Amino acid sequence: MPRDFSALRGHLRLPVRGDLIAKFGSRRGEGNSWKGLFIRAAEGAEVKAVAGGRVVFADWLRGFGNLLIIDHGHQYMTIYGNNQAVLKHAGDTVKAGDVIASAGNSGGNEQSGLYFEMRHLGRAFDPLAWISGSGLR
Numbered sequence: 001m002p003r004d005f006s007a008l009r010g011h012l013r014l015p016v017r018g019d020l021i022a023k024f025g026s027r028r029g030e031g032n033s034w035k036g037l038f039i040r041a042a043e044g045a046e047v048k049a050v051a052g053g054r055v056v057f058a059d060w061l062r063g064f065g066n067l068l069i070i071d072h073g074h075q076y077m078t079i080y081g082n083n084q085a086v087l088k089h090a091g092d093t094v095k096a097g098d099v100i101a102s103a104g105n106s107g108g109n110e111q112s113g114l115y116f117e118m119r120h121l122g123r124a125f126d127p128l129a130w131i132s133g134s135g136l137r
Contacts, residue, residue, distance in 0.1 A: 046103075
């Protein structure tokens with residue numbers, strides 16, 4: 001595993017370039033709150049790993065569409081959903097910046113893009129506090 005993931009706070013880049021249309025904690029239509037970000041991006045846009053780690057899930061999951069989860073060690077995980085396709089498999093090791101998926105509309109969202117979530121100890125937290133330079137339009 002890479003160095004302690006917590007040392008990367010404030011130094012990560014977003015996994016895809018696009019328009020931020022839902023922020024962590026904002027209300028969703030059905031009343032729940034977003035546990036991550038939804039970044040509108042062109043279908044097929046490259047989705048990149050925000051940090052090195054090991055892919056622990058790469059398959060379709062109801063509500064998330066084509067989903068990829070990376071374990072970064074020390075109980076940190078990043079979640080990439082709504083993808084058109086996942087390009088890595090469970091067990092693969094990835095480095096920061098590796099292309100891991102292509103953005104799409106497989107999760108039932110109205111728009112093409114990426115659902116991005118970060119978790120520590122199983123609990124979601126706001127990814128924007130970890131991002132350096134937005135990459136957003």
